[in-house]
Amino acid sequence: MRKKIVAGNWKMNNDLAETQALISDLKSSVPETDVAVMIAPAFTNLYSAFQSLKDSNIEVIAQNMHQESKGAYTGEVSAAMLKSIGVKTVILGHSERREYFGETDELLAKKVDAAIANGMKVIFCFGELLEERKSDKHFEVVKTQLKDALFHLSETAWESIVLAYEPVWAIGTGETASPEQAQEIHAFVRNEIADQYDQALADNVSILYGGSVKPGNAAEIFGKPDVDGGLIGGAALNAADFTAIITAF
Numbered sequence: 001m002r003k004k005i006v007a008g009n010w011k012m013n014n015d016l017a018e019t020q021a022l023i024s025d026l027k028s029s030v031p032e033t034d035v036a037v038m039i040a041p042a043f044t045n046l047y048s049a050f051q052s053l054k055d056s057n058i059e060v061i062a063q064n065m066h067q068e069s070k071g072a073y074t075g076e077v078s079a080a081m082l083k084s085i086g087v088k089t090v091i092l093g094h095s096e097r098r099e100y101f102g103e104t105d106e107l108l109a110k111k112v113d114a115a116i117a118n119g120m121k122v123i124f125c126f127g128e129l130l131e132e133r134k135s136d137k138h139f140e141v142v143k144t145q146l147k148d149a150l151f152h153l154s155e156t157a158w159e160s161i162v163l164a165y166e167p168v169w170a171i172g173t174g175e176t177a178s179p180e181q182a183q184e185i186h187a188f189v190r191n192e193i194a195d196q197y198d199q200a201l202a203d204n205v206s207i208l209y210g211g212s213v214k215p216g217n218a219a220e221i222f223g224k225p226d227v228d229g230g231l232i233g234g235a236a237l238n239a240a241d242f243t244a245i246i247t248a249f
């Protein structure tokens, strides 16, 4: 059975004091739930966040990592470093990493392999640009992203993969994919996985939606059969909004 997940991607927001304040608010507002709740603070605040939340039902996850295990890669952080402070899950392939840091599916395949080799779970982001949607290429784009970054994985490795469909035109824009648009891509992706592997494996993969999810639209999006939760940006920076999105499930 696939998991329901609501994960907050804090991006490059919140210094240490702000991180601690938001965590303190989340501790008092996030209810006991069957939804897996995760937050991804900045690297500098991961250790403190992990320490504050280690006895709670909120998992602290990372926003990125490097594909190599160690060495002369100035400014980078490895899977082993994340694991050493207790972090077990990493977001990979976010469109902002693709756009501003030139991450390709070929590179992401290596990052995914490194995470899995280190026993970590991955939230793998994919999704089309506005012009790709407008020219009706979104299915093709999404299929290529998954094929190039993930379809080399073994069936067992897929137990460590969560997918997050984040249409780039819906990120931080206030414009959400309609629940029908989300469902259409999620069902398409599940079908592609079933074709490549098998239906049982495809049915076990959680597929999250991300892009302007708010308390007011979460229930409708999460109500779709192939939407297993959300990856939340802006609304995850406010404890009341993030909690409302979790309880919308």
Ligand code: 13P
Residues within 6 Å of the ligand: 009, 094, 166, 170, 171, 172, 173, 174, 210, 211, 212, 213, 231, 232, 233, 234, 235
């Ligand atoms: P917003 O919720 O701010 O649109 O961001 C979505 C996102 O990029 C989550 O990773």
